[in-house]
Amino acid sequence: MPDSVLSAPIMTMAGRPVVDSLPAASTISGRIMSRFVVDSALSGRVPLADLRRDVTVMVKACLELTAGLLTGADTTKPLSDVRFGVTEWAREGVPFDAMQQAVRAGTLLAFDHLLAQAEPAEDHAAVAEVTRVFFELSSRLATAMAQAYSNEMRTAGDDSVDTLAAALMAGKATPAMARACGVRLAEGYFVFAVAFVAPHDEGESRRIVSHRTVRRVRAEVSQRCGDQALMQMGVGTATLLIPQDHFDPAEAERFVEHLVAAAHTRVRATFVSASGDGIPEAVERVHAVLDIMRRLRRDGLARFEDLSLEYQLSRPGAAGHHLTAMVDPLEAHPVLLETLKAYLSTRCTRLHTARILHIHPNTVDYRLNRIAEITGLDPLHSDGVWRLRSALVARTLGVGEQESIDRGDPDRSAPAAQAC
Known part of the structure; x- marks a missing residue:
């Protein structure tokens, strides 16, 4: 005004x-x-x-x-x-x-x-x-x-609601605990994971969220989703349990915009639906997706289905190792690796790739042919594109690396950033 x-x-x-x-x-x-x-x-x-x-x-x-x-x-x-x-x-x-x-x-x-x-x-x-x-x-x-x-x-004066949220996320909540703090356990929840991103964050650092930011976010969640919504804070993250009858998933983008306004910072967010006894697994899943967003440097809201391929590729196993091995030979050719990433990011459009890299389209063709020779996968054919894209995703997500993901804190291994 x-x-x-x-x-x-x-x-x-x-x-x-x-x-x-x-x-x-x-x-x-x-x-x-x-x-x-x-x-x-x-x-x-x-x-x-x-x-x-x-x-x-x-x-x-x-x-x-x-x-x-x-x-x-x-x-x-x-x-x-x-x-x-x-x-x-x-x-x-x-x-x-x-x-x-x-x-x-x-x-x-x-x-x-x-x-x-x-x-x-x-x-x-x-x-x-x-x-x-x-x-x-x-x-x-x-x-x-x-x-x-x-x-x-x-x-x-009552921290029993936070205790209930922690118990639900651990699969240990009981109806008696809910009644004691005036909360009605829902049959199903939308499980949100939200990370608060510092303005200077390049996708690798965590941030320590100030008490005022936490309060603003709590107030916003309560206003938008009612007092039956539960929230637990991690280091730089929040996990929300919103009863399904208190939230319209079609309004998820707008909800995240309100969280951005309340937090006064960028956020990453994702969510899945879960039954009451499926909450612990859902919490693990959304925080794994949140970690994928961090590695891919994506902000805003990403629905689980939007990153389902990346999620699956991030799971440990022989398939992930095999995929990453496909592009390992390009480590010795950083220019070719950069060209491949640009080519895939432009939906395999050689002219657009040439503009991004400031090179002639014929140079793009030459480099793509070299990629095919070195990897055995042709980026000019659909099967080769699919395998190369999957291999790069697996490589970006560090499939096979021994990296822990702490629930509520996917940026655990990075240095702390300045508080809000």
Whole structure:
């Protein structure tokens, strides 16, 4: 939204629509930061940069709510934003009275800003209506904040849900455990694996996810999938168990986009469906696919069926060793190996390959013939293309290498990246 809230006018003050006279969000947030927050319990709990952003978001939500009350517009979204902000602060350990004082200070600043523009002799009715609106504003803010804070405190005091998630993923959950934490075990789940990727990540490093990122992702999952969705965090990853009746797989791409927005970073994600007793196997499978995405340097959402061939080729066995051996002779010819990768990535289009490599198409033909001579597989025929592609996938995934994949942390063997 813009820095100041603009909506359809319903009353005027000093000849100007009242809603257009609301102060800029930056003005109020700046005054709160300089006059109040720096001396309150907020600043001791929340990093200054995060606090400045949080205060601005809260002020904008309150201004949107004020504009909605002045014009009769829908106030659902700004109230939701206020609850989210309170929940964030509650998770940081900010006392409720500190939140109340910050919001009250901002509300009074906005109210005084409007009254200062009134014409004493002409705007009696407008002043009375503005006063009524701000009484209603204060009431709604108090209710929304109290609800959000109490809900978060109730949730934070019980870690049994996380215990249940771990037990389900290990195949050890019981109905009694679920009842104890108010969760109804579903007959089937969508099992998601999500990795959070640092901006500088080239596909090999893991990242340590900050507590704020974890909270934002948890809140997003709860909002999109309900409180029956379960989540367990690894190092740089999350495993989600979403009841099948709480999630539409056709909306998976949009769901991942919301996770990206919540995490403020790129993600890799994949999912499969599983029955209750099939969750442990499904968890192993999705994290194996997540590791494949890391090795192939793919971001975003990849459905399991999209990488089923790569998944199968990544399984240990004689077939994988045989496939990788097919292209081993090209190790001594890196230019040919580069040409083969470019050729396969362009759907075997020689002209496109030539453009990518900045060479003449005849040079591409010569190199493809050399690949056929060295490997015995002709990249100009469908059978040779299929075998060469499979061999390169197996080689990229390191089939046969002794590399452990820790559940919830497919980037285990790499050095840690900077936290979010």
